[in-house]
Amino acid sequence: xxxxxxxxxxxxxxxxxxxxxxxxxxxxxxxxxxxxxxxxxxxxxxxxxxxxxxxxxxxxxxxxxxxxxxxxxxxxxxxxxxxxxxxxxxxxxxxxxxxxxxxxxxxxxxxxxxxxxxxxxxxxxxxxxxxxxxxxxxxxxxxxxxxxxxxxxxxxxxxxxxxxxxxxxxxxxxxxxxxxxxxxxxxxxxxxxxxxxxxxxxxxxxxxxxxxxxxxxxxxxxxxxxxxxxxxxxxxxxxxxxxxxxxxxxxxxxxxxxxxxxxxxxxxxxxxxxxx
Amino acid sequence: xxxxxxxxxxxxxxxxxxxxxxxxxxxxxxxxxxxxxxxxxxxxxxxxxxxxxxxxxxxxxxxxxxxxxxxxxxxxxxxxxxxxxxxxxxxxxxxxxxxxxxxxxxxxxxxxxxxxxxxxxxxxxxxxxxxxxxxxxxxxxxxxxxxxxxxxxxxxxxxxxxxxxxxxxxxxxxxxxxxxxxxxxxxxxxxxxxxxxxxxxxxxxxxxxxxxxxxxxxxxxxxxxxxxxxxxxxxxxxxxxxxxxxxxxxxxxxxxxxxxxxxxxxxxxxxxxxxx
Numbered sequence: 001x002x003x004x005x006x007x008x009x010x011x012x013x014x015x016x017x018x019x020x021x022x023x024x025x026x027x028x029x030x031x032x033x034x035x036x037x038x039x040x041x042x043x044x045x046x047x048x049x050x051x052x053x054x055x056x057x058x059x060x061x062x063x064x065x066x067x068x069x070x071x072x073x074x075x076x077x078x079x080x081x082x083x084x085x086x087x088x089x090x091x092x093x094x095x096x097x098x099x100x101x102x103x104x105x106x107x108x109x110x111x112x113x114x115x116x117x118x119x120x121x122x123x124x125x126x127x128x129x130x131x132x133x134x135x136x137x138x139x140x141x142x143x144x145x146x147x148x149x150x151x152x153x154x155x156x157x158x159x160x161x162x163x164x165x166x167x168x169x170x171x172x173x174x175x176x177x178x179x180x181x182x183x184x185x186x187x188x189x190x191x192x193x194x195x196x197x198x199x200x201x202x203x204x205x206x207x208x209x210x211x212x213x214x215x216x217x218x219x220x221x222x223x224x225x226x227x228x229x230x231x232x233x234x235x236x237x238x239x240x241x242x243x244x245x246x247x248x249x250x251x252x253x254x255x256x257x258x259x260x261x262x263x264x265x266x267x268x269x270x271x272x273x274x275x276x
Numbered sequence: 277x278x279x280x281x282x283x284x285x286x287x288x289x290x291x292x293x294x295x296x297x298x299x300x301x302x303x304x305x306x307x308x309x310x311x312x313x314x315x316x317x318x319x320x321x322x323x324x325x326x327x328x329x330x331x332x333x334x335x336x337x338x339x340x341x342x343x344x345x346x347x348x349x350x351x352x353x354x355x356x357x358x359x360x361x362x363x364x365x366x367x368x369x370x371x372x373x374x375x376x377x378x379x380x381x382x383x384x385x386x387x388x389x390x391x392x393x394x395x396x397x398x399x400x401x402x403x404x405x406x407x408x409x410x411x412x413x414x415x416x417x418x419x420x421x422x423x424x425x426x427x428x429x430x431x432x433x434x435x436x437x438x439x440x441x442x443x444x445x446x447x448x449x450x451x452x453x454x455x456x457x458x459x460x461x462x463x464x465x466x467x468x469x470x471x472x473x474x475x476x477x478x479x480x481x482x483x484x485x486x487x488x489x490x491x492x493x494x495x496x497x498x499x500x501x502x503x504x505x506x507x508x509x510x511x512x513x514x515x516x517x518x519x520x521x522x523x524x525x526x527x528x529x530x531x532x533x534x535x536x537x538x539x540x541x542x543x544x545x546x547x548x549x550x551x552x
Contacts, residue, residue: 008527010537064340251284
């Protein structure tokens, strides 16, 4: 573990660390915000998963989350969105390869060797974070767009691991939209049945834990109709009896201006669940 | 005036506009945040001046100011830091030419033709803002680093124009530090007497209006000893009897993490002065 950035921020510390990931077979950077309360004792951890084209920087520089994390005493961990490096498979498109890991374990070459973001987020990263920072066992998870998909899928597949889950503008049904179809075809192959293990709308149907889902979606989001389709999650939750709070936010788009506007409410939601 | 960005943000609207600047002789982009209160009636305007290498994007994407501007009902205008474009003189260094206008009127070629950021900020931009947005006559000004220098100089040179002024990590004495010596030599020539018209520590000595200065400075700022030297402003204010609140903030550096941590207090300060 090598610290590559450290900045005082809202009385705490915004840091970026680098480590050699055994899961992903490459060096990975991740960001961690330590609130002022972490100097006194352990704090719950909110994991944030970013969207397509992002790395560990976007959320920490643009969302303004540190103000609320400092207020509530929450550690926030923001990893990169894919394996990286010269030896890691890539694609020229913005929505495949580096920057577009989709938080799954790829089964098809050339992707399978490194693209195991699911195992990284579920196993390696929390173990690393718990070993190096003053964490309690309480965890929450959230994310944006592809990262909202990741947060929902990871929470639904791991009952008991998280006290809370939320998402901004998530890709709720990747099996049914162009971004997901392209990525899943490449990473998982053509067996659409296998895709359902990575699709929140399918996972809700068989969830054994009814962890409430909080989803914010802007109604001026350019990707709403083609890629996001939150009504598919609403329908799946209604059918399964899974608790969902889906808030359509009037006039908001897909940008970090939207995330910044509501991240305070999300962090309060997670803090209540993690500290309650 | 052409709108080139619009995002809902904290119930208001974060916008970027482009116009042909007659002062600068080029197209200029500037950002404006309209709080929700601007839908109901006119609001005071806080002008924000960014630092070296920045354009109109840095502050609006990284400072998290919109949360506080929405809370207090303040319009925030963030211009670019220099003229831009192929026909505009430039330099390969980050601290001269485009991105480094220093908020002055250049008198030496090749700079004098376009580098008139002082006139732009004092005259053209406020006239444009007042003509197109629901503003009151109350104005405040703030900025960071080179922009902190700009805010202090512009407020001190224009008594009555601003109700409030503040700065983060300002270059308080450009005549006496490498960044300022390089820029002033290029833009203004070798007559150091002429430089004093653009140096806050010199302007404080002859100010006719005792507008209080609020300055935040991180004590872990890499530029503190070489470029910023806030004690020179403290000394000048003490000699002149000019009101100054200089807060040395422990552990904070020169980054936007520092600005984000205290911009809420600055906006509250400006709001009180502008609405009081």
